[in-house]
Amino acid sequence: EAGVTQFPSHSVIEKGQTVTLRCDPISGHDNLYWYRRVMGKEIKFLLHFVKESKQDESGMPNNRFLAERTGGTYSTLKVQPAELEDSGVYFCASSQETSGAYNEQFFGPGTRLTVL
Amino acid sequence: AQSVTQLGSHVSVSEGALVLLRCNYSSSVPPYLFWYVQYPNQGLQLLLKYTSAATLVKGINGFEAEFKKSETSFHLTKPSAHMSDAAEYFCAVDLNMFSGGYNKLIFGAGTRLAVHP
Numbered sequence: 594e595a596g597v598t599q600f601p602s603h604s605v606i607e608k609g610q611t612v613t614l615r616c617d618p619i620s621g622h623d624n625l626y627w628y629r630r631v632m633g634k635e636i637k638f639l640l641h642f643v644k645e646s647k648q649d650e651s652g653m654p655n656n657r658f659l660a661e662r663t664g665g666t667y668s669t670l671k672v673q674p675a676e677l678e679d680s681g682v683y684f685c686a687s688s689q690e691t692s693g694a695y696n697e698q699f700f701g702p703g704t705r706l707t708v709l
Numbered sequence: 710a711q712s713v714t715q716l717g718s719h720v721s722v723s724e725g726a727l728v729l730l731r732c733n734y735s736s737s738v739p740p741y742l743f744w745y746v747q748y749p750n751q752g753l754q755l756l757l758k759y760t761s762a763a764t765l766v767k768g769i770n771g772f773e774a775e776f777k778k779s780e781t782s783f784h785l786t787k788p789s790a791h792m793s794d795a796a797e798y799f800c801a802v803d804l805n806m807f808s809g810g811y812n813k814l815i816f817g818a819g820t821r822l823a824v825h826p
Contacts, residue, residue: 597752624812635713636753636799636816649813684753688812695741695760698812700753 595619597701599685605707611673614704618667618687625668626688626698627660631681639683642668643690654679675708682706711736713800715817722824728772728787730820732800735781741803742783743814744774748796756798759783770794795824 598617606612618625627639639658640650644665653660657676662668672679682703688696716731734740744756757768764776770793774785783800797819804813 626812626814628814628816633718633818635818636801636814638813638815641813686753695758696812697755697758698814700745702750702752 597685597687597699599683599701599704601704602702603705603707605709606675607709608677609674611671612675612706614670614672614683614706616668616670616685616687616701618685619699621689622687622699623665623690624688624696624698625662626686627668627670628684628686629681630684630703631678636684639670672706675706677708680706680708711740711802711804711815713802713815713817715798715800715820717820718818719821719823722790722822724792724824724826725789728785728790728794728822730785730798730800730822732774732783732785732817733781734783734800734802736802739776739778742774742776743801743803744768744772744783744785745799745801745816746796747799747819753799756785790822790824792824792826795822797821 600615625642628636630636638652641648642662659671684703686698686700688698712735714733742759745753757766759766759776767773772787799819800817801814
């Protein structure tokens, strides 16, 4: 079974440009999460989807970030316009929705974003 | 606010030596606790988790961790380090009980483990 995949693996853009990151969760996983790690710091929660609905977007830094999950399958995270402080590694994770049990999050390899 | 502190951003051990990676959390009630590992160019992989059952938790690759409520700690250990253990390790808490039943991981800053011959 394929794991969580993310595209691209690396992206280098100029300040002010737009970048779109994509995450494909494990098939059948209703929960999808985005996290970000800025250089040398902790991995921080950005937001959580349940199917196509945003359940919690309390970690989104500002309105330059837009996440979508149309159809409840893959998700995109768009940064527009990108700023220097947006550089970091963006992780995606997915989990099943199983009541009465702990739903482990499975992580993708991350997308390394560099804003110059 | 909930937080996770990992003491030591870099730890270096000799092959065959004890591995001890420290993690302390702040929470008013015992959360769910995790250790993840990230090998180069790979995603985060779950090593082990504590979800209010046995306080000594065994994980993959010979790692284990002990939940100590009195010390608010969840240190990761392995009796004998192997070269293949070189990676970055992250301690995390899950705010599941605080976030309406949905998982929300809070991570420490990570500890990079180096194993030398």
